[in-house]
Amino acid sequence: xxxxxxxxxxxxxxxxxxxxxxxxxxxxxxxxxxxxxxxxxxxxxxxxxxxxxxxxxxxxxxxxxxxxxxxxxxxxxxxxxxxxxxxxxxxxxxxxxxxxxxxxxxxxxxxxxxx
Amino acid sequence: xxxxxxxxxxxxxxxxxxxxxxxxxxxxxxxxxxxxxxxxxxxxxxxxxxxxxxxxxxxxxxxxxxxxxxxxxxxxxxxxxxxxxxxxxxxxxxxxxxxxxxxxxxxxxxxxx
Numbered sequence: 022x023x024x025x026x027x028x029x030x031x032x033x034x035x036x037x038x039x040x041x042x043x044x045x046x047x048x049x050x051x052x053x054x055x056x057x058x059x060x061x062x063x064x065x066x067x068x069x070x071x072x073x074x075x076x077x078x079x080x081x082x083x084x085x086x087x088x089x090x091x092x093x094x095x096x097x098x099x100x101x102x103x104x105x106x107x108x109x110x111x112x113x114x115x116x117x118x119x120x121x122x123x124x125x126x127x128x129x130x131x132x133x134x135x136x
Numbered sequence: 137x138x139x140x141x142x143x144x145x146x147x148x149x150x151x152x153x154x155x156x157x158x159x160x161x162x163x164x165x166x167x168x169x170x171x172x173x174x175x176x177x178x179x180x181x182x183x184x185x186x187x188x189x190x191x192x193x194x195x196x197x198x199x200x201x202x203x204x205x206x207x208x209x210x211x212x213x214x215x216x217x218x219x220x221x222x223x224x225x226x227x228x229x230x231x232x233x234x235x236x237x238x239x240x241x242x243x244x245x246x247x248x249x
Contacts (some may be wrong), residue, residue: 064226076235077233077236113180122168122185127180
């Protein structure tokens with residue numbers, strides 16, 4: 022158990038809909054990361070927050086957004102869903118936010134299926 | 137820009153045989169390198185990491201990796217494979233700002249008895 026908690030574990034929704042994925046980082050971690058894992062794209066970095074502020078953006082679509090709340094939990098919002106958005110979405114956390122070599126711990130992921 | 141190439145999408149070994157999973161990286165700054173393992177229907181678990189210092193890094197479950205700057209490699213090895221090692225393995229490099237990990241496409245390790 023990494024200490025990173027993600028909900029829901031599985032989600033099935035229809036095209037055009039909107040979903041929210043939730044993440045609680047490890048106790049004491051200030052940084053939260055979101056990754057998408059799909060068969061064709063592999064593991065892609067989406068976005069990072071550090072202590073409530075956006076720190077870095079990766080390959081995140083405009084239809085997707087995220088935020089980190091004062092209690093440090095984070096949410097990833099996916100809207101106008103398309104079939105291609107079906108993937109495993111990981112949340113990860115770490116103590117620091119910059120170039121420190123600190124370990125990034127991953128949750129077990131949220132499986133999203135768009136039908 | 138940072139990138140990682142994992143040679144071989146699938147590696148098969150017999151139980152007790154040497155495991156060698158290859159990873160080459162590209163980095164514009166001294167790299168921080170990681171190996172993660174993903175068991176079926178689970179998240180990613182850190183096996184080991186290299187930041188600075190000793191180039192031979194020992195990790196969990198008997199795995200180790202050696203950072204070779206001249207070869208831009210960070211190959212993962214285990215002297216004797218066990219059935220429980222069957223999983224997908226990912227090599228990753230920290231991006232320049234240290235704000236994300238850039239992953240390779242992964243190598244699936246199969247272990248036969």
